[in-house]
Amino acid sequence: MDDLLGSADEGGGFLTREEVFDNLRNAVRAVGKYASPDEEESEGFFTKPLTEDAWKDRVAERMDEEMLSALRWRSRGSSGSAAAKFARRPAFSEAAPSGGRADRTEDEPCGLEPMQAAEKSRPSQAPRSRRSAESSARQLSQSGCVWLFENACIEERKIVLFATGADARELPKSLLGCGEFGNYDFTAVEVRHPRFRYLQFPRNATEQAETLLIIPGSMSGVSAHNPFHLLHSTVPAAWQLHHPDYGLCVPRTELDIRFAYISAFHGRRQSHFWNVFTREQGVVSADSEAQRLSIAAQWRFWWSPLSEAPPIPLGSDTQPRCYKRIIFGRELFRTGIGGFVTPRAMAFYHRYLAAVMPGSPRDRPLLSESEAEARLFSQLRPGALRMLNRDAVALWELGPGGRYDAAFFTQAGALKLQQRPFNLQQVRQKDDVEEASQEPRMQLLFSGDPGSAKTVVNVLWVQRPKRARRWIANMDEVAEWIQGWRHPGHPGLQVAVLVADFEQLHPATQWRLAAQADILVGVTGAALAWAAFQRPGAAVLDIFPPGSNFCTEGWGRNYVSHYGGLARLSGVQHTCTEHPAELEGSLANAKINSPDDAKALARKQVREQLGGFWHGQNLRLDMPKMRKAFMEAVDRVLPLVLRGRDKV
Numbered sequence: 001m002d003d004l005l006g007s008a009d010e011g012g013g014f015l016t017r018e019e020v021f022d023n024l025r026n027a028v029r030a031v032g033k034y035a036s037p038d039e040e041e042s043e044g045f046f047t048k049p050l051t052e053d054a055w056k057d058r059v060a061e062r063m064d065e066e067m068l069s070a071l072r073w074r075s076r077g078s079s080g081s082a083a084a085k086f087a088r089r090p091a092f093s094e095a096a097p098s099g100g101r102a103d104r105t106e107d108e109p110c111g112l113e114p115m116q117a118a119e120k121s122r123p124s125q126a127p128r129s130r131r132s133a134e135s136s137a138r139q140l141s142q143s144g145c146v147w148l149f150e151n152a153c154i155e156e157r158k159i160v161l162f163a164t165g166a167d168a169r170e171l172p173k174s175l176l177g178c179g180e181f182g183n184y185d186f187t188a189v190e191v192r193h194p195r196f197r198y199l200q201f202p203r204n205a206t207e208q209a210e211t212l213l214i215i216p217g218s219m220s221g222v223s224a225h226n227p228f229h230l231l232h233s234t235v236p237a238a239w240q241l242h243h244p245d246y247g248l249c250v251p252r253t254e255l256d257i258r259f260a261y262i263s264a265f266h267g268r269r270q271s272h273f274w275n276v277f278t279r280e281q282g283v284v285s286a287d288s289e290a291q292r293l294s295i296a297a298q299w300r301f302w303w304s305p306l307s308e309a310p311p312i313p314l315g316s317d318t319q320p321r322c323y324k325r326i327i328f329g330r331e332l333f334r335t336g337i338g339g340f341v342t343p344r345a346m347a348f349y350h351r352y353l354a355a356v357m358p359g360s361p362r363d364r365p366l367l368s369e370s371e372a373e374a375r376l377f378s379q380l381r382p383g384a385l386r387m388l389n390r391d392a393v394a395l396w397e398l399g400p401g402g403r404y405d406a407a408f409f410t411q412a413g414a415l416k417l418q419q420r421p422f423n424l425q426q427v428r429q430k431d432d433v434e435e436a437s438q439e440p441r442m443q444l445l446f447s448g449d450p451g452s453a454k455t456v457v458n459v460l461w462v463q464r465p466k467r468a469r470r471w472i473a474n475m476d477e478v479a480e481w482i483q484g485w486r487h488p489g490h491p492g493l494q495v496a497v498l499v500a501d502f503e504q505l506h507p508a509t510q511w512r513l514a515a516q517a518d519i520l521v522g523v524t525g526a527a528l529a530w531a532a533f534q535r536p537g538a539a540v541l542d543i544f545p546p547g548s549n550f551c552t553e554g555w556g557r558n559y560v561s562h563y564g565g566l567a568r569l570s571g572v573q574h575t576c577t578e579h580p581a582e583l584e585g586s587l588a589n590a591k592i593n594s595p596d597d598a599k600a601l602a603r604k605q606v607r608e609q610l611g612g613f614w615h616g617q618n619l620r621l622d623m624p625k626m627r628k629a630f631m632e633a634v635d636r637v638l639p640l641v642l643r644g645r646d647k648v
Helices: 017-035 052-062 065-071 165-170 195-199 227-242 264-278 286-302 343-356 371-380 411-416 430-438 475-483 507-516 526-533 562-570 595-608 623-642
Strands: 136-139 147-155 158-162 175-177 184-186 189-192 211-218 255-261 321-328 442-446 455-462 493-500 519-523 539-544 573-578
Touching: 017 065, 175 211, 184 211, 211 227, 227 343, 227 526, 227 562, 255 264, 264 286, 264 371, 286 371, 286 507, 343 562, 411 442, 442 475, 455 507, 455 623, 475 493, 475 623, 493 623, 507 526, 519 526, 519 623, 526 539, 526 562, 539 562, 539 623, 562 573, 573 623
Parallel strands: 158 189, 211 255, 211 321, 455 493, 455 519, 519 539, 539 573
Antiparallel strands: 136 147, 147 158, 147 321, 175 184, 442 493
16 A cells, blocks of 8 residues: 555655545545434434444435535545645644753743742732723734733633723734634633723732633533543643743742633533532532542642642633733644644653652641542632632642652552552442452552562553443453563563552552553553653553554554654653454354454444444453563563663
């Protein structure tokens, strides 16, 4: 196939790659348009998906001259071709910071200390004149993704600016919201006469916060709790708020954060959930208490390094709030081509975390178990008074050597993963009891005799619960293989494989686990986002079900995929492998005569049992393939291990 293809730059070949990609996209759009469900079928369509044969029949029924015309091959020179859009582009946008890893003095974080009183205005005082009440606006970078407004307010889901005449006409009425789900227009911007600033909005936001960061492009149910999506916000936000080149240098004690969503539907939905979730209740069930603890822990780890006050959805505030500065937007984080975040920006994020979460100093008091999460949850309620004059979330507990850290690749350390505070709740749901009795959630495996090893490679193997899907069916076979594993060229080498379910672990514990892992293994999904916290030179084995079309097997061959791209930005080595699906239900006993039969049945399972989503497939490892990839990973990280582990 490569002999037939060339790129526009290379010349040669009968076709260009750009042409192939353009025609593939066009075919998907054309068939999707003509074979989509009728209006009366739309409700519940993916709950009861069509079979593969039914799809074929539908396409055949609707195949007419118009559809055939839409599917005709478009050469690069034809008027309708969009092949030029697939031409090679720069790896990062022009606005992106240049350079390699952050090892220079100009990459020292700023804004780590609270502003001095003389540098701050009096937030409780209303503007005294119309001129002092007017807003100003400017873009903060050439990406167009980030704006700075001075003297502005928020009311419900709107940004309210103040100006009149020509000044009002110059203020933007629509903002570019940049995010991992695509860019969109944020139109909830309203300009009012300056007199309304001191008549309707007499007070500032809080007793301390003078700056508000609005992070646009969020999606309800995904952006708030998935590590992969959280990195798309926290990494660029750290650069924007604390890199000297960006010039904001906003202390975390003086910042509020709000999430703006990709549509009004998502915004209303999330605000409603937030108000219900955080409201005062009489008796709280065990499941609700566990959910509160889990979300508070997520917020504490991901957002407390940036702001002392936890973020909430835009529109959840009980009354309007005004700020000296409102920063709208985030620079783009792309694991594919383009975007703002470079390896240097990723390294700066780690440098910033090290500065604000340095570990557990002896002069700091140790809070009682989950006290910081309880404090933070009380702050999640819209209208809650901001805690003053102390670090309410105890960041010092989260870092290296802190409350959530241990030598996890030892027997004693692995046992801690089943205990508080490392484990947020040991059994969250009733049906977990039976599941836990069938399959251990945490298991530490050693190759050979643990006492005889001179060098140990730490392997973190993430195994999801069976009910959560993307579960590996033959982990018992993996355990037997690991215990008998030997490296042919290094007889004193041992692997310590920690099989872990991340679902119930405190996020800070997940961070420390990833930092200690030389190799991270798991079925593709959010847990592999912790590769961003491995040390440079470590490795990731990304396991895929068949037919995802997201895996090109081989080291360094997936540099723009979700976790291949993330590994590239983090200086981590990445490979992926595809493995057979574990067929279930009516397909469990189907006769398989060839690999093609297995793939066809896997596709049938996705369409007829999983609503069209390949992400829901469980799988059974192809052990020869897994053994080969595992040995390659060990060899790749061995120089790093032999040099000795730096303090992580």
